[in-house]
Amino acid sequence: MSTNPEMEERRLNDWSRRLTQALQILDLEVDHKMLVELGEKSAETVADNAGLVSAFVVGYAAGLTTTSGRKSSEEAVQKAAGTAFQLAETGLEGSDQPGWKGSAQ
Structure with missing residues (x-):
C-alpha cells in the first residue's frame, strides 16, 4: 500500500x-x-525480514523488564532498541560486545 x-x-x-x-x-x-x-537498518545489514524479527525481539526484551508505569516501559523499549541498533550497525559480521546480552533487561 503506497501512501x-x-x-x-x-x-x-x-x-x-x-x-x-x-x-x-x-x-x-x-x-x-x-x-x-x-527495521530498515536491520534489513539493510542482515536480511529483508530482519526488521520484523528485530521489532519483535525488542518488544519481548522490554516486556521481560520489570517496570512500574509508562516512563519505565518507554525506557525499557529504548534500552532494548539501543542494543538492537548497535547490533544492526554491523549485522551478522559484528562481534558480540561483552555484556550486551543483559543490557536490555
Whole structure:
C-alpha cells in the first residue's frame, strides 16, 4: 500500500491503538519512527525480514523488564532498541560486545 508519510503515520497510529486495545496494553505509546528505522537498518545489514524479527525481539526484551508505569516501559523499549541498533550497525559480521546480552533487561 503506497501512501504519503503523513497518511502512513496516521494509519500506524490507528493500527497501534487497535492492537494495543485488543491486547489490553492500553498505556503503551508506540514509537513508530524508531521501529521503522530499526527495521530498515536491520534489513539493510542482515536480511529483508530482519526488521520484523528485530521489532519483535525488542518488544519481548522490554516486556521481560520489570517496570512500574509508562516512563519505565518507554525506557525499557529504548534500552532494548539501543542494543538492537548497535547490533544492526554491523549485522551478522559484528562481534558480540561483552555484556550486551543483559543490557536490555
